[in-house]
Amino acid sequence: MTSTSPGHKRVVRLTGEEFRALLPDALAIYVAAMNYPPGTAQQRAPMWLTHILRAGWRSVAAFDSDDTLVGLAYGYRGSPGQWWYEQVRRGVLHHKDEATADAxxxxxxxxxxxxxxxxxxxxxxxxxxxxxxLDGVEQRHVLLxxxxxxxxxWRLYRRLGFVDVLRHYHFAGDPRAFAVLGRTLPLP
Ligand SMILES: CC(C)(COP(=O)(O)OP(=O)(O)OC[C@H]1O[C@@H](n2cnc3c(N)ncnc32)[C@H](O)[C@@H]1OP(=O)(O)O)[C@@H](O)C(=O)NCCC(=O)NCCS
Incomplete structure (x- = not known):
């Protein structure tokens, strides 16, 4: 699927192979956007590649008029056993209850x-x-x-209707406070 966006960027779905080829440029954008130290890219590369193999993995990229990568997004189906799933479940069970975690x-x-x-x-x-x-994602919810x-x-997520699942949450090994946000799919 291809979309156009303000400023005539080209936004396209990527195959795993295309994602792999774009990985160095994608990680450079990640490091710049998050203001992380440059070494972060090397550390993240193997993890991003492993994610391609997960069920439901999909990715989109935005290119400028001269075909330079200017943005990307990816995700996959969450499931038990994944580090992020287990961390979020632990948090929801601690702060809320099992029914909320399951929902x-x-x-x-x-x-x-x-x-x-x-x-x-x-x-x-x-x-x-x-x-x-998120267009065509089969799952009932999206979480981040x-x-x-x-x-x-935050402004982007709120504008698109994401609500609080957890606030001021600490993932294991990270001193920063995070929010876990979610909403039902599809987006309006
Ligand atoms: C988060 C991020 C991906 C959002 O991308 P973005 O292109 O900057 O944000 P948006 O698409 O929401 O842009 C909307 C803004 O553009 C403006 N805008 C201008 N023209 C627009 C148009 N035609 N349509 C929509 N918004 C438009 C809106 O007013 C809005 O401004 P605001 O953010 O000041 O309210 C980007 O800011 C980023 O990479 N941030 C750093 C990394 C990061 O935090 N990633 C997420 C980690 S969880």
Missing amino acids: WLSDYFELTEIHVRPDHHGRGLGETLLRTL STPEGPTRA
């Missing part, structure tokens, strides 16, 4: 990463990426985690 976690798509090159922020490209990624706001990412 959110029994059938969801994990939005794992969404990043736009900083010089393209604030023009609607993130929303186009997210809508294109994001550092506690306020950030542009």
Whole structure:
């Protein structure tokens, strides 16, 4: 599927092979967008490649008019045994109850990463990426985690109707406070 977005960016679905080929550029955008130290890219590369193999994996990318990668998003079907699933379940069981955990976690798509090159922020490209990624996803919910706001990412998620699943949550090994947000699919 191909979408157009403000500024005439081309937003397309990627195959695993295309994602693999774009990985260095994708990680450069991730590091720039998140303001992480450059070494983070090397550390993340094997994990992003392993994710391609997960059930329901899908990815979208945005290209400028000269075919330069300017944004990407990916995710997959969440399931028991995955680190993120287990962390979120632990949090929901601790702060809420089993029924709430089951309601959110029994059938969801994990939005794992969404990043736009900083010089393209604030023009609607993130929303186009997210809508294109989620178009046709079969799961009942989409879930994500994001550092506690306020950030542009927060504005995007709230605008698209994401609600709180967990707030000020600490994933194992990370001192930062995160929110876990979710909503039903499909998006309106
Ligand atoms: C989060 C992120 C992907 C969002 O992408 P983005 O393109 O900057 O954001 P959006 O698509 O939401 O852009 C909407 C903004 O563009 C503006 N805009 C301009 N023209 C627009 C249009 N035609 N359609 C929609 N929005 C438009 C909106 O007013 C809105 O402004 P606001 O964010 O100040 O409210 C991006 O900011 C990013 O990479 N951030 C750093 C990394 C990050 O936090 N990733 C998520 C981690 S969980």
